[in-house]
Amino acid sequence: MTLLSIDWLLLIEKLILIAIIVFASLGIALYTTFAERKVAAILQDRPGPNRAGPFGLLQPFADGLKLIMKEEIIPSSASKFLFILGPGLAMTAALMTCAVIPWSSHVELFDRKIDLQIADINIGILYVFGVVSLGVYGIMIGGWASNNKFSLMAALRGASQAISYELAMGISLIAVLMISGSLSLKTMVDQQMAPGQLWNVAYQPLGFLIFFICAMAECNRTPFDLPEAENELNFGYHQEYSSMKLGFYLFSEYVNMIMSSAIMASLFFGGFDIPFLDERTLAPNIAAILGVAALLTKIVIFIFVFMWIRWTIPRFRYDQLMNLGWKTLIPLALFNMLVTGAFILWRQGG
Amino acid sequence: MQALTNRAKEVSRKPMTLLEKLYLPAIAKGMLITFSHIFKKQPTVSYPEQKRPFSPVFRGLHVLNRDEEGRERCTACGLCAVACPAEAITMEAAERLPGEENLYREEKYAAKYEINMLRCIFCGLCEEACPKDAIYLSETFAPANFTRKGFIYGKDALLIPDAKTDPEGYAKARGIGEPTTAD
Numbered sequence: 001m002t003l004l005s006i007d008w009l010l011l012i013e014k015l016i017l018i019a020i021i022v023f024a025s026l027g028i029a030l031y032t033t034f035a036e037r038k039v040a041a042i043l044q045d046r047p048g049p050n051r052a053g054p055f056g057l058l059q060p061f062a063d064g065l066k067l068i069m070k071e072e073i074i075p076s077s078a079s080k081f082l083f084i085l086g087p088g089l090a091m092t093a094a095l096m097t098c099a100v101i102p103w104s105s106h107v108e109l110f111d112r113k114i115d116l117q118i119a120d121i122n123i124g125i126l127y128v129f130g131v132v133s134l135g136v137y138g139i140m141i142g143g144w145a146s147n148n149k150f151s152l153m154a155a156l157r158g159a160s161q162a163i164s165y166e167l168a169m170g171i172s173l174i175a176v177l178m179i180s181g182s183l184s185l186k187t188m189v190d191q192q193m194a195p196g197q198l199w200n201v202a203y204q205p206l207g208f209l210i211f212f213i214c215a216m217a218e219c220n221r222t223p224f225d226l227p228e229a230e231n232e233l234n235f236g237y238h239q240e241y242s243s244m245k246l247g248f249y250l251f252s253e254y255v256n257m258i259m260s261s262a263i264m265a266s267l268f269f270g271g272f273d274i275p276f277l278d279e280r281t282l283a284p285n286i287a288a289i290l291g292v293a294a295l296l297t298k299i300v301i302f303i304f305v306f307m308w309i310r311w312t313i314p315r316f317r318y319d320q321l322m323n324l325g326w327k328t329l330i331p332l333a334l335f336n337m338l339v340t341g342a343f344i345l346w347r348q349g350g
Numbered sequence: 351m352q353a354l355t356n357r358a359k360e361v362s363r364k365p366m367t368l369l370e371k372l373y374l375p376a377i378a379k380g381m382l383i384t385f386s387h388i389f390k391k392q393p394t395v396s397y398p399e400q401k402r403p404f405s406p407v408f409r410g411l412h413v414l415n416r417d418e419e420g421r422e423r424c425t426a427c428g429l430c431a432v433a434c435p436a437e438a439i440t441m442e443a444a445e446r447l448p449g450e451e452n453l454y455r456e457e458k459y460a461a462k463y464e465i466n467m468l469r470c471i472f473c474g475l476c477e478e479a480c481p482k483d484a485i486y487l488s489e490t491f492a493p494a495n496f497t498r499k500g501f502i503y504g505k506d507a508l509l510i511p512d513a514k515t516d517p518e519g520y521a522k523a524r525g526i527g528e529p530t531t532a533d
């Protein structure tokens with residue numbers, strides 16, 4: 001009967017962890033929308049939202065309430081099932097990534113060692129890629145189900161962009177995998193944490209740059225926000241959406257941003273590693289809390305950079321976007337991969 | 351071709367160098383500029399709490415003046431309505447009855463006096479036209495409203511409170527004490 005014996009405690013522990021992480025991500029995403037508006041405002045010499053609550057802190061809730069209260073419109077010629085599926089898929093795909101991110105080491109609670117990672121699967125990073133590709137379906141289905149040619153065209157723009165930049169992203173990642181020799185995010189972070197070991201960004205600056213640019217394109221952030229292009233094309237693949245379904249699409253962008261920041265932090269910036277500190281000298285619970293704080297700090301910095309870029313550079317033209325993706329980033333990523341491979345071979349031979 | 355002025359500048363059609371094609375230096379430069387704006391002073395005026403000073407000749411919301419004894423000055427002559435380029439003023443005249451001498455200064459007065467603030471362009475010509483010094487543009491402005499009707503100001507809104515019995519209301523309607531650029 002060992003086959004059927006389920007470790008109930010493990011199940012409960014994981015469920016609690018999932019709940020905490022999902023709600024924390026949503027909460028952070030909520031305030032990321034607020035931060036976006038504040039950062040935009042401050043970079044443009046204005047105060048930003050400051051009326052709802054102290055310092056405008058209740059603004060995201062006011063926005064959410066507004067979106068929920070809006071009338072729910074489903075165009076009569078739209079395919080209803082897919083129309084509703086689209087935003088759900090976008091949101092699910094955005095949230096699913098958090099399953100493999102190691103948020104910190106482990107805590108010891110009630111004589112149990114609880115890993116602060118939902119699932120340490122040995123193909124972690126491949127899983128991330130699979131899920132990120134799923135996000136394209138959210139865009140495509142949304143644009144297609146609306147039965148509006150402009151939405152469809154925007155969805156095509158979005159899909160082609162996502163697919164082109166996924167390539168360069170994948171290739172730049174191979175170089176990191178060559179160094180770490182593992183696909184598990186946890187192992188990669190542990191390697192970077194080991195004393196005397198530098199963060200991966202020190203070995204892979206070019207790889208990080210490519211990955212960062214591609215991550216921006218994957219999240220549809222300016223300068224790659226062509227699928228949305230709210231001011232000059234049309235509102236993009238979610239043009240026909242209203243109410244909270246639109247909210248889901250907009251919100252999933254922010255969740256995506258958090259997740260890609262977390263992944264970049266884990267892959268290139270040591271995850272929950274605190275620089276110049278050997279975590280093993282601390283009690284495990286304190287180390288875990290500090291680790292979470294360190295990872296969150298890195299995520300916040302990345303998000304700020306995302307926003308900072310958004311409010312600095314204008315959008316690429318479509319041909320520029322494709323040129324950059326196919327003619328610059330992919331060759332650069334290939335070059336980076338070859339150099340890394342050659343270097344590793346040389347090290348092993350010597 | 352002969353240039354007409356010496357201000358013309360030839361557009362550079364040089365192909366981009368590799369460094370420019372990478373976009374990165376230009377992006378870094380732009381990002382430094384935006385970053386420097388974090389530390390710049392914000393010109394925003396948080397309106398209801400903080401007010402920008404009016405100019406001393408500011409032409410704001412109209413008031414209908416009273417004379418020294420608190421009587422309405424307007425005699426419903428209609429010159430302001432004639433002068434008004436926006437045709438914002440309408441009025442109905444009435445005759446002063448015996449016993450109302452303490453209310454109206456002249457024998458004829460405006461029983462109804464309305465200004466449509468959505469039509470008004472605040473040019474101040476009504477003020478210039480008035481022979482009785484009855485209409486006056488104060489240093490306040492029309493607050494927002496939900497309906498168009500709310501912008502048609504009647505006598506209840508225009509007539510200034512008596513300076514003797516209600517000095518506070520008088521000062522408020524005139525916009526006395528609002529910050530001006532004069533001080």
Ligand code: SF4
Nearest residue numbers: 434470471473474476
């Ligand atoms: S300020 Fe000008 S537009 Fe306004 S009521 Fe007077 S005359 Fe008419």
Ligand code: SF4
Nearest residue numbers: 424425427428430480
């Ligand atoms: S406000 Fe002056 S101009 Fe207008 S009707 Fe009255 S007295 Fe005549």
